[in-house]
Amino acid sequence: xxxxxxxxxxxxxxxxxxxxxxxxxxxxxxxxxxxxxxxxxxxxxxxxxxxxxxxxxxxxxxxxxxxxxxxxxxxxxxxxxxxxxxxxxxxxxxxxxxxxxxxxxxxxxxxxxxxxxxxxxxxxx
Amino acid sequence: xxxxxxxxxxxxxxxxxxxxxxxxxxxxxxxxxxxxxxxxxxxxxxxxxxxxxxxxxxxxxxxxxxxxxxxxxxxxxxxxxxxxxxxxxxxxxxxxxxxxxxxxxxxxxxxxxxxxxxxxxxxxxxxxxxxxxxxxxxxxxxxxxxxxxxxxxxxxxxxxxxxxxxxxxxxxxxxxxxxxxxxxxxxxxxxxxxxxxxxxxxxxxxxxxxxxxxxxxxxxxxxxxxxxxxxxxxxxxxxxxxxxxxxxxxxxxxxxxxxxxxxxxxxxxxxxxxxxxxxxxxxxxxxxxxxxxxxxxxxxxxxxxxxxxxxxxxxxxxxxxxxxxxxxxxxxxxxxxxxxxxxxxxxxxxxxxxxxxxxxxxxxxxxxxxxxxxxxxxxxxxxxxxxxxxxxxxxxxxxxxxxxxxxxxxxxxxxxxxxxxxxxxxxxxxxxxxxxxxxxxxxxxxxx
Numbered sequence: 001x002x003x004x005x006x007x008x009x010x011x012x013x014x015x016x017x018x019x020x021x022x023x024x025x026x027x028x029x030x031x032x033x034x035x036x037x038x039x040x041x042x043x044x045x046x047x048x049x050x051x052x053x054x055x056x057x058x059x060x061x062x063x064x065x066x067x068x069x070x071x072x073x074x075x076x077x078x079x080x081x082x083x084x085x086x087x088x089x090x091x092x093x094x095x096x097x098x099x100x101x102x103x104x105x106x107x108x109x110x111x112x113x114x115x116x117x118x119x120x121x122x123x124x125x
Numbered sequence: 126x127x128x129x130x131x132x133x134x135x136x137x138x139x140x141x142x143x144x145x146x147x148x149x150x151x152x153x154x155x156x157x158x159x160x161x162x163x164x165x166x167x168x169x170x171x172x173x174x175x176x177x178x179x180x181x182x183x184x185x186x187x188x189x190x191x192x193x194x195x196x197x198x199x200x201x202x203x204x205x206x207x208x209x210x211x212x213x214x215x216x217x218x219x220x221x222x223x224x225x226x227x228x229x230x231x232x233x234x235x236x237x238x239x240x241x242x243x244x245x246x247x248x249x250x251x252x253x254x255x256x257x258x259x260x261x262x263x264x265x266x267x268x269x270x271x272x273x274x275x276x277x278x279x280x281x282x283x284x285x286x287x288x289x290x291x292x293x294x295x296x297x298x299x300x301x302x303x304x305x306x307x308x309x310x311x312x313x314x315x316x317x318x319x320x321x322x323x324x325x326x327x328x329x330x331x332x333x334x335x336x337x338x339x340x341x342x343x344x345x346x347x348x349x350x351x352x353x354x355x356x357x358x359x360x361x362x363x364x365x366x367x368x369x370x371x372x373x374x375x376x377x378x379x380x381x382x383x384x385x386x387x388x389x390x391x392x393x394x395x396x397x398x399x400x401x402x403x404x405x406x407x408x409x410x411x412x413x414x415x416x417x418x419x420x421x422x423x424x425x426x427x428x429x430x431x432x433x434x435x436x437x438x439x440x441x442x443x444x445x446x447x448x449x450x451x452x453x454x455x456x457x458x459x460x461x462x463x464x465x466x467x468x469x470x471x472x473x474x475x476x477x478x479x480x481x482x483x484x485x486x487x488x489x490x491x492x493x494x495x496x497x498x499x500x501x502x503x504x505x506x507x508x509x510x511x512x513x514x515x516x517x518x519x520x521x522x523x524x525x526x527x528x529x530x531x532x533x534x535x536x537x538x539x540x541x542x543x544x545x546x547x548x549x550x551x552x553x554x555x556x557x558x559x560x561x562x563x564x565x566x567x568x569x570x571x572x573x
């Protein structure tokens with residue numbers, strides 16, 4: 001199972017890549033494997049706000065739908081438009097082209113609530 | 126479910142296995158104060174013959190569209206149901222009240238649902254229709270919940286020319302979610318006025334809800350109302366008379382976001398008020414928020430055409446409390462009846478039903494307008510239903526006409542304060558000129 005060392009994680013299986021005050025967010029390799037073939041992602045509008053550990057959208061696989069939880073609070077400054085045509089990118093490339101949203105982080109102290117790679121490995125191990 | 130015998134011996138064995146002496150001991154933890162004592166006040170046993178006779182006598186007291194000439198409407202209409210509808214419905218292959226379990230085994234049932242959805246989409250010009258809901262009122266309530274989910278807003282602008290019973294259902298559904306509605310009064314002209322909707326709507330409004338033709342039978346300015354709703358990014362929900370879609374512009378053309386309706390008029394009997402058939406259709410954008418089931422067409426492993434329930438991930442058995450709705454089946458038998466009815470009528474037949482109903486309604490309205498003391502309450506264009514203002518309380522006139530074997534209409538005073546002398550009259554293609562002329566003559570004699 002792929003758990004990149006440069007990312008932070010949530011118990012709900014989202015990953016976060018922080019670059020400056022912009023956080024790119026997606027779901028983990030473990031999550032996409034558990035969900036199976038992803039057929040639809042319902043993402044929020046740009047410029048709306050995400051609140052830490054509140055749902056910001058849903059992800060639909062053939063057999064189930066799950067909520068997506070925001071790892072950090074802040075303004076949603078970008079959503080991955082290519083997922084509306086190709087939701088399967090989340091299955092094939094969840095850490096790169098399969099990203100979901102970018103958030104302008106409002107409060108970096110929230111980072112302490114996220115999991116380091118080793119801790120996340122313990123969650124899914 | 127199998128029949129399981131339950132004899133005295135069986136009961137004794139069960140009581141012994143539990144370790145109690147008798148039934149009274151089994152229930153002795155129910156306080157004596159909560160237990161019924163004495164004899165139940167029910168008649169003694171009667172023979173089957175006596176019971177049949179008693180029920181026949183009781184049923185003989187019913188007044189219905191088959192014993193009287195009916196001008197009743199208000200969401201339930203006496204349209205003709207071709208004999209083939211009832212006959213085909215009785216076929217055991219179709220005889221199910223709900224979507225069956227393991228539905229893909231019943232390919233024929235799923236195909237009927239698929240055809241039903243396709244016909245509703247054609248009639249409404251909407252992108253997708255579901256497999257049906259319980260009735261027009263609950264379909265409208267589901268539309269309200271869907272608009273709330275789609276917009277995140279809690280306020281609704283609701284025309285009071287929407288069926289009063291439907292509005293009560295909306296109130297019930299609103300309660301737990303703290304949804305509120307602003308009622309727009311349509312009594313003055315018999316239509317929902319755009320200015321009043323513009324005044325009531327704001328950025329918190331999830332949807333504007335109207336009925337078209339409305340409860341008074343009148344046509345609403347749907348294009349304008351849709352535009353007013355969309356200007357505030359609210360949805361436009363319209364409850365339609367499905368028969369009217371054969372001659373009126375389809376809701377998809379005027380920007381309806383959700384279309385619902387009562388499908389009883391499509392081959393359903395009046396049934397003393399139910400079961401009825403809820404129709405529900407929406408746009409592509411809202412497909413994943415739509416309640417209920419959807420049958421889709423697909424191919425099997427060998428490439429053959431087949432049918433499957435689809436988008437079930439929105440439903441309760443998968444999404445639990447986050448499901449789009451708690452509706453987890455459809456009104457299968459009546460949706461089948463509607464599909465058979467529409468297939469029999471075809472485009473031309475349905476148009477004729479709508480045209481005959483409209484022309485006859487306009488003939489009767491004109492005739493009733495000539496009765497001394499009576500006049501039409503509104504001057505708006507109407508479909509197959511209209512409101513007459515009487516010189517006496519409608520309840521008295523209606524009661525007098527029932528004595529003459531005529532169901533004259535609905536007393537609007539029971540729904541709208543101050544409208545005690547208003548009567549809602551509906552005319553379907555079944556009403557003959559003789560029946561209508563006799564209605565007018567009888568009304569004259571009753572009022573004289």
